[in-house]
Amino acid sequence: MKKLVILGAGTAGTMMANHLQHKLDSSSWEINIIDHRQEHYYQPGFLFLPFRIYEPEDIIKTIREFIPEGVNLINDKADKIDTEGKKVLMQNGDVIHYDILIIATGCNIAPEEVDGMNGKEWGKSVFDFYTFSGALSLRNKLDEWEGGKLVIHITEMPIKCPVAPLEFAFLADSYFKHKNMRDKVEITYVTPLSGAFTKPRATATLGNLLEEKNISQINDFGIKKVDNESKKIIDYEGREVSFDLLVTIPTNKGDALIERSGLGDELNYVPTNKTTLQSLNNPDIFVLGDATNIPASKAGSVTHFEAEILTENIVRFINNEPLKEEFDGHANCFIETGDGKALLIDFNYTHEPVEGAFPFPGVGPLRLMKESRINHMGKLAFRWIYWNMLLKGNHIPFVSTAMQTEGKHF
Amino acid sequence: MQKVISGKTINVNDEGYLTDLTQWDKSLAQAIAQEEGIGELTPKHWDIIHYLQEQFKQEIPLSIRKISKSGVVNIEEFYALFPQGPLKKASKIAGIPKPVSCI
Numbered sequence: 001m002k003k004l005v006i007l008g009a010g011t012a013g014t015m016m017a018n019h020l021q022h023k024l025d026s027s028s029w030e031i032n033i034i035d036h037r038q039e040h041y042y043q044p045g046f047l048f049l050p051f052r053i054y055e056p057e058d059i060i061k062t063i064r065e066f067i068p069e070g071v072n073l074i075n076d077k078a079d080k081i082d083t084e085g086k087k088v089l090m091q092n093g094d095v096i097h098y099d100i101l102i103i104a105t106g107c108n109i110a111p112e113e114v115d116g117m118n119g120k121e122w123g124k125s126v127f128d129f130y131t132f133s134g135a136l137s138l139r140n141k142l143d144e145w146e147g148g149k150l151v152i153h154i155t156e157m158p159i160k161c162p163v164a165p166l167e168f169a170f171l172a173d174s175y176f177k178h179k180n181m182r183d184k185v186e187i188t189y190v191t192p193l194s195g196a197f198t199k200p201r202a203t204a205t206l207g208n209l210l211e212e213k214n215i216s217q218i219n220d221f222g223i224k225k226v227d228n229e230s231k232k233i234i235d236y237e238g239r240e241v242s243f244d245l246l247v248t249i250p251t252n253k254g255d256a257l258i259e260r261s262g263l264g265d266e267l268n269y270v271p272t273n274k275t276t277l278q279s280l281n282n283p284d285i286f287v288l289g290d291a292t293n294i295p296a297s298k299a300g301s302v303t304h305f306e307a308e309i310l311t312e313n314i315v316r317f318i319n320n321e322p323l324k325e326e327f328d329g330h331a332n333c334f335i336e337t338g339d340g341k342a343l344l345i346d347f348n349y350t351h352e353p354v355e356g357a358f359p360f361p362g363v364g365p366l367r368l369m370k371e372s373r374i375n376h377m378g379k380l381a382f383r384w385i386y387w388n389m390l391l392k393g394n395h396i397p398f399v400s401t402a403m404q405t406e407g408k409h410f
Numbered sequence: 411m412q413k414v415i416s417g418k419t420i421n422v423n424d425e426g427y428l429t430d431l432t433q434w435d436k437s438l439a440q441a442i443a444q445e446e447g448i449g450e451l452t453p454k455h456w457d458i459i460h461y462l463q464e465q466f467k468q469e470i471p472l473s474i475r476k477i478s479k480s481g482v483v484n485i486e487e488f489y490a491l492f493p494q495g496p497l498k499k500a501s502k503i504a505g506i507p508k509p510v511s512c513i
Contacts, residue, residue, distance in 0.1 A: 156473070194498065220494055266473075266479050267475065
């Protein structure tokens with residue numbers, strides 16, 4: 001019996017377990033998935049939690065309910081990967097051998113990377129919303145906050161879901177308007193990038209939205225430290241931004257296990273072939289989702305497209321066939337813009353987001369790069385799609401794995 | 411699009427980054443540095459420029475963090491040498507594309 005081991009049962013690992021359970025012959029392949037956690041969070045919901053658009057019960061289910069029958073869930077903590085011996089060493093001393101390993105250990109926030117970020121104001125006036133606990137304590141803070149300077153800040157790229165901080169800014173504007181206190185809140189968006197987003201045309205559109213919503217923007221800000229006494233963030237060139245409430249996206253890093261195993265780059269991301277998803281250093285290791293170093297967005301939609309291609313490549317690898325070099329960096333994201341509207345972007349390694357109709361060229365019904373209510377409905381419907389289709393490895397109707405160029409205005 | 415700088419015609423994108431590294435040379439780099447307000451390039455500047463070009467040729471994605479851990483320059487110095495967006499400016503002068511560390 002040969003063994004395939006998946007490390008991590010988040011979005012990426014769970015999708016792979018579901019795909020492979022269908023594809024691999026159960027008489028010759030045993031599939032194991034390792035994760036010490038009990039809960040599976042719908043991570044896009046962390047954005048909505050602080051504003052009470054979602055409640056905790058909307059976004060938490062168990063890991064176990066999404067692992068298909070025939071896949072063995074090992075509910076313990078992995079300590080290290082031994083690539084020479086082809087085994088995963090568990091914290092409890094168990095050793096799990098593999099013939100093929102899939103790394104899906106994701107990424108986490110690392111506020112300790114910036115001087116003072118997790119200092120005495122952490123959880124009091126400095127918050128993150130990239131973790132369940134962070135989003136929840138921010139919600140409690142916002143419930144009672146009486147206004148002042150709100151600073152939304154990105155520490156450094158890459159981060160999981162690069163549009164989330166912008167969405168947070170738009171939703172904050174909308175939230176304070178509905179609470180009739182927008183005039184008491186000054187919102188500033190501080191980014192290490194030179195504009196609102198990473199791709200030129202989307203940057204223009206999103207930058208205009210920030211301006212329309214009276215959110216001021218500070219670009220090219222390379223943070224050096226958070227001063228907990230004076231409540232300021234300070235950059236390497238000495239620029240200072242004061243805050244009463246700082247909502248920051250700390251540095252994102254791959255799992256510490258990757259570092260312990262000596263498999264990561266300077267941010268613990270695993271060097272990965274960007275078209276085949278095979279590890280660059282170990283042919284029997286494949287990597288997907290936020291754990292890779294590929295130049296694609298760290299986002300669930302990207303992982304979904306990756307999982308479809310990786311499944312094919314695992315089968316090809318088993319059959320000694322050449323791998324398909326097909327992953328194109330496809331990302332498809334709804335961006336909440338507040339007041340019940342959203343816009344949609346669709347892009348890949350080579351094509352930046354542009355205007356057009358989606359998913360049917362010329363027809364829609366969704367419009368790319370334009371705010372609309374139907375896009376917002378799409379974003380809300382996505383939670384159902386995530387739990388009921390995406391995790392189970394079902395193909396999303398009409399949305400192709402490779403990005404379509406038809407119907408787009410390049 | 412094309413641009414004439416220091417007596418040479420070069421191909422650049424709409425943000426002014428070279429699209430063909432083979433057109434790059436040291437006098438061109440110095441001319442771009444003047445345009446970007448960096449002034450006279452020092453040996454330390456050149457170390458960084460050569461490091462960036464090496465990384466680019468090996469298709470290694472660049473970030474400020476990576477450079478500050480490379481041993482070539484520390485983060486404070488990097489900001490002091492190329493103020494206001496050091497990685498962007500240094501990449502432009504080095505004739506390589508704007509870093510896509512930000513997706």
